[in-house]
Amino acid sequence: MSCNLPVIKTCNSLVFFDLETTGIPAFHSPKITELSFCAVERNQFLHGQPKQVPRVTNRLNLCIYPSRLVDPVASDKTKLDNYNLEHQSKFDEDVFNVIYSFLNRLKKPVCLIAHNGFRFDFPILRSEIAKLDKELPDEIFCADSLHIFRKLQRPSANSSSVIEDTTKTTVESPLVSTPVNPFQLINEKTPEKKERNELKFTRNTEMKCRKRLTFRLEDVYERVYGQKPVTSHVAEADVIALLLSAIATPIEFLNAIDCDSVPFTSIKKCW
Template structure:
């Protein structure tokens, strides 16, 4: 089927399908990632507006479909630990091809055009679902669109409290003033430095959403490395940079004796490397370094911020779709308008994998 032309004109979405998948692994490690569980919450746009008006988190009229499927592929141990699903549990379940007609019938029940929404859907749910459908040589109707809530949440979630960032900075400053430093001195001796733990909002195994090696991580690592290098230079007194540059640019000659430190302009001084490591970790993981680090946009954290509740049974597809729908209702009409303006045809999504390419 030919791809639909993507238009800059907004689409007047009539129905929404909140989607979440559990899979055999992460696409960044396994391009043949397959579905083990799929959950769909289908509802008319008007039902969201009624819930907003009545100050309800969950609309009353929601069509629900949750299916576990046998992936015909080994499920990664890490995925099993997260979702609780393994090959033995799923061996009596139908394959995705067997249940696709049920999924399609559910979708076709809703007034069109329809927009499927998923958190980090552009990089995870949509390409995987598109691959599964293409593998059985099927397609969804052309009036099915999709939109990723992750960029939308970055625009709306923490904007509800515009002064929160300033309050966070003030709270951190008070904590810094009241707490002892990582390395404390007692007389002339130094205590062992405190251990710096990785914060919860940086999780390299959370469905590929916050992985090591992202641009933000690399930029921050470079910045902190340069900072530590500058700190190390400041620890050494009376460095004659011109002399060092001259030596580096001159072809070395055989010498019988090394020059004494008095002639090189260098003065030896003990460097506290443990303190440098603490400073590196503190600068790399501190929320003070960038606005992006102040907030986590994982579904769990956005849900807790918006609803002041915790997700029950996180990483079960049905639980995650309920949590995402409650976030959508909490943000309200402005998010629905964002979906109208930013959705794209589902059939234009690039497949994550094509089984023919991997034979």
């Protein structure tokens, strides 16, 4: 995303977001079959505990009839098809009004957070809304957690110092100290005195580790908690997995949201 776009100075509401669709954009113009929002107020998020959903959240879950055939591959993953969705409403003005009202009642600025959101969730949602000649409320921003976790979980010896500097300059937190970052377990520094061959081996190992590191949501979650999410490809379950992955390091994650978010209106439609 362009660095010239305005960003949130202080995000007051985080809305973890996921949607399921009829397929992937590479093969056709995907339509929404399910969407889920889980909103958490900034202070609730900052004082959250790993693997615990904050007690105070606002949630919205909707199933949508897509008005087109659901791809069999997508149906196999999501367990949604044209038969079990046939009595659900289409993405019409009523659905938009529900989403608008849900987001509009939250303390602003509001940031939608989706995994791979810039390439998938946000363009699809923007397309569905634009089809109705509608727009979301002002002060709605968005951020891609895939980009954020790439920064936080990369196996780099310098990543911990970058996070520390960012914390000092961008977060005004009532917390006295920064909690231990579980991502730093993969960032341990190599001792200064090493034999040349041992140092070469270490560098080669780090390069292989960097190449193998993947950032699917289930992989991100597993690196944080040592196990994969129980359920995947269900919008609400993926939203909770994303929230729990983020809340393990709330200060670092919120720093990135405040720095990397862009207006939702800047997202290009995909169809």
